[in-house]
Amino acid sequence: MSTALFIAIDGPSGVGKSTLTRALTVRLGEEGYTVHRTAEPSDGPIGSLARGMTNTADGLTLACLYAADRYHHLAHEIAPRLAAGAVVITDRYVASGLVMQRLDGVDPTFLSMLNEHAQTPDVLLALTADDDVIRRRLTRRGTHNRYQDQHTSSRDEATWHREAADHLAAAGAVVHGIDTTHLTADAVTALAHQHVRDALTSKEGQAA
Numbered sequence: 001m002s003t004a005l006f007i008a009i010d011g012p013s014g015v016g017k018s019t020l021t022r023a024l025t026v027r028l029g030e031e032g033y034t035v036h037r038t039a040e041p042s043d044g045p046i047g048s049l050a051r052g053m054t055n056t057a058d059g060l061t062l063a064c065l066y067a068a069d070r071y072h073h074l075a076h077e078i079a080p081r082l083a084a085g086a087v088v089i090t091d092r093y094v095a096s097g098l099v100m101q102r103l104d105g106v107d108p109t110f111l112s113m114l115n116e117h118a119q120t121p122d123v124l125l126a127l128t129a130d131d132d133v134i135r136r137r138l139t140r141r142g143t144h145n146r147y148q149d150q151h152t153s154s155r156d157e158a159t160w161h162r163e164a165a166d167h168l169a170a171a172g173a174v175v176h177g178i179d180t181t182h183l184t185a186d187a188v189t190a191l192a193h194q195h196v197r198d199a200l201t202s203k204e205g206q207a208a
């Protein structure tokens with residue numbers, strides 16, 4: 001089936017974004033949709049650079065690098081797939097750009113401006129979980145970089161993700177907050193899948 005839909009999955013490190021992105025991709029694929037799974041930082045040259053510098057560069061440098069990666073990712077990977085009628089699911093997108101470098105002290109107005117021209121996703125699945133649950137999940141999985149090690153920043157990260165979700169809702173995204181604290185990964189997938197099916201049905205209705 002070819003119904004273009006742009007889905008962003010965002011939220012704090014360890015909340016379950018990658019797990020959900022993978023599961024949703026499988027489930028929609030089984031239903032016959034053409035699905036493209038991707039993530040930010042992207043696998044492209046700017047994304048690789050940003051990932052490699054996350055532990056060493058200052059916030060302003062990272063904000064610009066991650067925003068540049070986002071625009072490149074959109075132009076070279078996301079937009080062409082949407083134009084071909086695919087469902088595109090990205091693990092992290094603008095919300096991460098508005099939140100993560102704020103943890104490094106970058107002015108949120110500057111971050112909004114940097115991300116202003118990034119296409120708004122049709123659907124944002126904004127994952128949340130209680131702080132202690134996120135810590136446990138990160139410990140079990142293992143951390144990869146300094147943000148995931150900073151226990152003191154996780155409350156700010158959660159609060160700023162809520163603000164970022166409001167920002168994207170105002171820009172036209174359909175936002176679904178999913179509190180994963182007491183949900184298994186399968187239950188999170190089932191909820192997210194229902195939201196995505198609703199969005200696909202609405203798009204298919206508009207196209208008919």
Ligand SMILES: Nc1ncnc2c1ncn2[C@@H]1O[C@H](COP(=O)(O)OP(=O)(O)O)[C@@H](O)[C@H]1O
Pocket residue numbers: 011012013014015016017018019020137138140141180183184185186188
């Ligand atoms: N709903 C859930 N309940 C319990 N554990 C989960 C849930 N979702 C993900 N996990 C586990 O938590 C850890 C972090 O999940 P991950 O998807 O890597 O998070 P993120 O991509 O948001 O950093 C992984 O070990 C994963 O298996």
Ligand SMILES: Cc1cn([C@H]2C[C@H](O)[C@@H](COP(=O)(O)OP(=O)(O)O)O2)c(=O)[nH]c1=O
Pocket residue numbers: 012013014017040041054062066067092093096097098100101144145147148
């Ligand atoms: C997209 C994006 C990611 N990042 C960082 C946050 C993460 O620490 C890292 C991605 O690492 P990754 O291991 O993919 O994510 P997670 O923490 O969700 O498991 O990139 C930014 O700092 N700014 C951004 O705009």
